[in-house]
Amino acid sequence: MPSSETRGGLATLGPVELGVRQLLDQLFTAWGQEAGADPMAFPPLLRTSDLAAFDYWTNFPHLGLLATGGHPDRVAELSAGPHQEIAPELLSPAQYALPSATCYAAYLHLAGSRLDGPRRITAVGTCYRREDHYDGLRRLMGFSMREVVCVGERETVLEHIAAFTERVTTFADRLGLPLAVEAATDPFFEKDAARTLMQQLFPVKREFVYGEKLAIASVNFHRNFFGERCDITLPDGGPAFTGCVAFGLERWLAALDDRFGLHAPDLTDRILAAAGR
């Protein structure tokens, strides 16, 4: 039987683990669609310049992973190795970054548009974070994040967040998965960075935490930050508000494994029953 393994922040999932991840993703997607979200797929790389528009490089330069190829003039050296690691001087300037969250691409997709009503989008993406340590499925360098994004008036976005807070909480209760809902500062934003003060002023993030500090989902209210930066405007011409609910799918696997065991024969039925499916 093929087995799952995690090494150095990178996970291989066997059929059982992959099956549970797919089931969860289908469930969260269905929640998104029931809330009016369009399923979409976004590019797997972002431009470094697009991330700069979100103050990304100012706020967490240490977390980002960049993507670039070998420098055309240094191909012979790149071929020659060593290949345990490849020296930066053999590389071209980096124009792309690996996404650290799924929703950035959604705001970039809507950039420059004027909404004629609220826009809801759901997407899953592989996200990457360069951490100082990794821990099984709980903390990975590369992981899957399903999001349901809402773009519109302030009240519409806050209702989206409230509805998903209720939905996640009810599902976890029925499933018997104890979750604490905790206000959080966004771990993306470094201490003393521009956003931190804003976050202290407004409760912009709540996390759904299993056991010892395992945040498996979060709801996020960005006020009109992305609306301003991406020039997404409301029908009245003002900048749109945005918010999202995000599910860290491998972290759900870690929590479910801890609570029930991923190979428990009744796990699928438990999940479907808790979801009322």
Place this chain on the structure above:
Amino acid sequence: MPSSETRGGLATLGPVELGVRQLLDQLFTAWGQEAGADPMAFPPLLRTSDLAAFDYWTNFPHLGLLATGGHPDRVAELSAGPHQEIAPELLSPAQYALPSATCYAAYLHLAGSRLDGPRRITAVGTCYRREDHYDGLRRLMGFSMREVVCVGERETVLEHIAAFTERVTTFADRLGLPLAVEAATDPFFEKDAARTLMQQLFPVKREFVYGEKLAIASVNFHRNFFGERCDITLPDGGPAFTGCVAFGLERWLAALDDRFGLHAPDLTDRILAAAGR
């Protein structure tokens, strides 16, 4: 209605396009499972040293995309910008590469194992190729590749390839999607590189080509190359043979769009009927 767009080799898929991609992926996955393949998910990054074991850097140093973070000593400069592109001297040595094919990770997963029978695995992954030009969904920097891999005796692998050649051909015939089956050298391997001679000696790759040179799938016989390099052994102790069928999902979208239109209301029914589902 949300729309698809492709810019600079990166695609955004709207609900219709994403729905067709999912339908195709489910179909190809089912084919794999019917052939005895275990569905798995592999890491989204590979180690540069693992790729070196496959002569990757010797054979196509120009195609690879590397992933690395900022250098810890240069964080302030990384923050300061400019961010249109990030200078290589601000980066750490690269220890990871973005996959250019889904199946490499499968052979690495099986590395060091002795088989007690054939092993079949199916997986989908985002793959990356740095090209000198991009062309809509036909040629992307980042795209989705579904593979069905077979590892075992030579004859078993050749039967796997023959069965999938038949399956793809029959499906395309019934669908009314004209495909030419063409012997190919692997475009991965540079002229004059080590593998090219081998490929001229053995017909190791066949491509399913739509219209003007759009290869939407391929079957590949690697002889015992990956078995040797990854120390995957047969029950008799010899190196295992490997082969795979690979589907470029966005290229299928491009071909189906050209032939039928992706928004044709009967496209899903056509695909399901051609697949006998």
